[in-house]
Amino acid sequence: MDRKQMTLVLSDKEMTLLDELAEHRGMSKTALVRQALRLYQSVTERIEGGEKVFVERPATKEKTELMVL
């Protein structure tokens, strides 16, 4: 796989979140950012294609539509 390098500037809060998510998912920060990019594209394409993306509370079956602006 070909690779390009970039410098990512994050706030303390963003970096803390990135550290926590990477730890939680058992991935490096780079792998997590790459995965987030894939998922963001996937969700965006579905919404732009006319689909709706929901999150559901299993207990109440309450659904909330995920909006991507």
Next chain:
Amino acid sequence: MKQVVGPVDLLNRHTSVFEEACIVHGLDELNLDDFERHWQPMLQARRAEFPDYAAACAGNVQDWHWDWVFESYKAQHTLGYDTFGIECDGRTQALMVVDSNQFALHPSQQRKELVHIARLATAPWNRTKTVEHPKYKGAGRALVATAISLSIELEFGGRVGLHALPQSEDWYRRCGFFEVPDPNPKNTLKYFEMTADAAAKFLQEGE
């Protein structure tokens, strides 16, 4: 753009000699031309021998309608959607498309990222039940190993999942996949997953 991943040996069953093949990431005109000019006519001809989709299982051609040209186009425009192929003797011997935007269902790795093998097919001339004397053996196993390697590279630990066509279910079980109940009632195919441990064992056995 097509890139070479690495070499792999396939057994030529006609000569009983191993031949060096090449695993590629991304498909090009050669692969798609092979599919349209060589795979499709054979698959469609064999499929026509059976009355319906279910019966086509006996001819190992339930994938006759898969459109690899579309899969290649989609992969070029979608992150996490990747095509792979195996070339040997100047021809495309197997094809695979994977989706890295999926999550595991197996209790030991539930909700963790995995590489989902969306489609995997060997060339019709390599299939038992499709032709009388299939040519190359080992392409399917090499592509499963490729999916595991991608999963490791993405830091998913080797976790891989797939929905298996009925005629392939036993083969995937022998590879080390576990059948996992699929909560989506719309999926009529059985769902299988390989855990990180099973993936490591699979790769070790292939060495």
